[in-house]
Structure formats: C-alpha cells, structure tokens
Amino acid sequence: MSDVKGNVALITGGNKGLGLEIARQLGKQGVRVVIGSRDTKNGEAAAGKLKAEGLDARAVKLDVTNAGDIAALPGFFQKNYGRLDILVNNAGVNFDFDGEDPAGWASSTAGTITPDRLRKTFEANFIGPVSIAQVLLPLLKASPAGRIVNQSSILGSLALHSDPKSMIYNTKPLGYNASKAALNMFTVHLAYELKGTKVKVNSAHPGWVKTDMGSSAAPMEIPDGAKTAVALATLAEDGPTGGYFHMGERLPW
Numbered sequence: 001m002s003d004v005k006g007n008v009a010l011i012t013g014g015n016k017g018l019g020l021e022i023a024r025q026l027g028k029q030g031v032r033v034v035i036g037s038r039d040t041k042n043g044e045a046a047a048g049k050l051k052a053e054g055l056d057a058r059a060v061k062l063d064v065t066n067a068g069d070i071a072a073l074p075g076f077f078q079k080n081y082g083r084l085d086i087l088v089n090n091a092g093v094n095f096d097f098d099g100e101d102p103a104g105w106a107s108s109t110a111g112t113i114t115p116d117r118l119r120k121t122f123e124a125n126f127i128g129p130v131s132i133a134q135v136l137l138p139l140l141k142a143s144p145a146g147r148i149v150n151q152s153s154i155l156g157s158l159a160l161h162s163d164p165k166s167m168i169y170n171t172k173p174l175g176y177n178a179s180k181a182a183l184n185m186f187t188v189h190l191a192y193e194l195k196g197t198k199v200k201v202n203s204a205h206p207g208w209v210k211t212d213m214g215s216s217a218a219p220m221e222i223p224d225g226a227k228t229a230v231a232l233a234t235l236a237e238d239g240p241t242g243g244y245f246h247m248g249e250r251l252p253w
C-alpha cells in the first residue's frame with residue numbers, strides 16, 4: 001500500500017453497495033473521492049454521507065453508458081482538482097438473475113439469451129469501463145501513481161468455467177459472465193499498453209457480497225467486499241499490474 005493522501009479517485013457506481021464502501025475506505029486514507037452516479041440525487045446523497053463522516057467527497061453525474069457524461073469527465077477533474085490518480089470501474093449490472101425469471105438464469109444461457117440483453121450488459125460492464133478509462137488516461141498517466149481497478153467477478157474466469165471441479169462450474173448465465181471476461185481482457189490489454197508508465201491496471205473479484213446485486217444470501221459483508229478493490233487502488237510502485245485478484249490472491253483467468 002502506498003501513501004495516497006491527497007490523491008483523487010473516481011469510483012463509478014459509487015452511490016451504493018460496494019462502490020460507496022470503496023469510496024469510504026479510500027476517503028479514510030485521505031483520498032479525495034468522487035462518486036460517479038447515474039442519478040445525481042443519489043450521488044449527492046452518498047457524497048453527503050461521506051462528508052458527514054469527515055471525508056473529502058463529492059459527486060459527479062455519470063451514467064457509464066452515456067457518451068456525454070463520459071466526455072465531460074476530463075474537464076470535471078481538470079477544473080476541480082487539476083489531477084486524477086485512481087479510477088475504480090465499479091458500476092455494473094446483472095440482468096441475468098432478474099426476479100421475473102423463476103428458473104434463475106434460464107433465459108440467459110448460451111442457448112437462450114437475447115441479443116438485446118447481451119448488448120445492454122456489455123454496454124454497462126464492458127464498453128462503459130473501456131470508454132471511461134480511455135478519456136481519463138491522459139490524467140492518470142500524468143499522476144505519479146495512476147491506478148485503474150476494473151471491478152470484475154470470479155464469474156468472468158474462463159479457466160474456472162472450464163474446470164468441472166471449480167465452484168462456479170455450474171453458474172452459467174452468459175451475459176454477466178461474458179461481460180466480466182471481456183473486462184478482464186481489457187485489463188490485460190491496457191496493462192500491456194501501459195508498460196513503461198507508472199499506471200497499474202488490475203481486475204478485482206470482490207467476493208460474493210451482500211449488496212442489491214449480491215442479495216442477502218451472500219456470505220460476505222460490504223466492508224470486506226470493498227477490500228480487494230481498495231488494495232489494488234492503493235498499490236505501491238512495486239505492486240503488480242495486469243493481474244486478477246481476490247483478497248491478495250491471484251485468480252486464474
């Protein structure tokens with residue numbers, strides 16, 4: 001972990017769940033946190049909570065599927081902070097396990113998922129993070145310790161999906177899993193492209209966490225779920241890049 005006091009971070013989908021807690025834990029280390037939220041009121045409310053806890057927080061309107069919101073980001077950071085050090089691509093959707101589907105993900109398998117559901121999932125979980133990182137790269141490269149964390153999932157692991165002995169072997173909704181596998185590929189490609197710079201890019205699996213997405217059945221509490229992304233966002237200069245981690249352990253791609 002490095003000294004990140006005074007650094008500036010953007011956390012997408014920071015208005016609730018893991019994103020809000022990642023912002024809180026970074027804020028407690030002295031990072032000035034910006035909460036990206038597609039709903040301005042929710043973003044302001046979340047930033048207000050953190051400010052009430054004594055943290056330096058503000059909100060920015062950011063729907064990760066909205067090209068205008070994304071294009072406005074560099075100007076926002078330039079104007080308000082003159083820098084950006086940390087990007088946590090945390091916002092994500094899962095349309096595969098919707099409540100209207102009594103069979104779990106029966107309408108989202110390789111044989112059943114609609115192009116529309118796939119497209120919407122990829123827009124938010126893959127194209128959004130790629131586009132956001134791209135527009136913010138000049139600022140992140142200018143930072144003495146630029147860090148990008150892509151909030152992935154163990155469900156994006158091709159190696160574990162191919163292993164009949166793995167715990168995720170039978171969890172096969174295609175939309176979410178493929179979008180996180182694609183996000184992992186982005187991590188590997190971007191880290192390759194940024195070789196020779198100070199920017200580090202890694203994928204995180206938070207664990208199965210009690211959030212709106214993870215549901216109350218999840219075993220892990222939110223403060224623990226935030227730890228992997230926070231550790232990757234605050235890596236020291238000799239830390240890894242181009243990896244896929246859960247709680248300090250490498251996951252197989």
Ligand SMILES: NC(=O)c1ccc[n+]([C@@H]2O[C@H](COP(=O)([O-])OP(=O)(O)OC[C@H]3O[C@@H](n4cnc5c(N)ncnc54)[C@H](OP(=O)(O)O)[C@@H]3O)[C@@H](O)[C@H]2O)c1
Nearest residue numbers: 013017018038063064090091092153208209211212213214
């Ligand atoms: N919980 C788990 O067990 C688990 C496991 C593995 C990976 N993850 C990943 O962790 C990340 C956070 O999930 P979570 O568990 O904290 O879920 P959550 O409580 O449902 O939060 C998801 C966040 O993403 C935001 N979001 C969704 N679509 C967006 C868009 N188009 N633009 C901007 N924000 C958008 C949501 O905003 P709104 O409030 O406006 O909907 C919300 O802030 C996701 O990428 C998820 O895939 C979670």
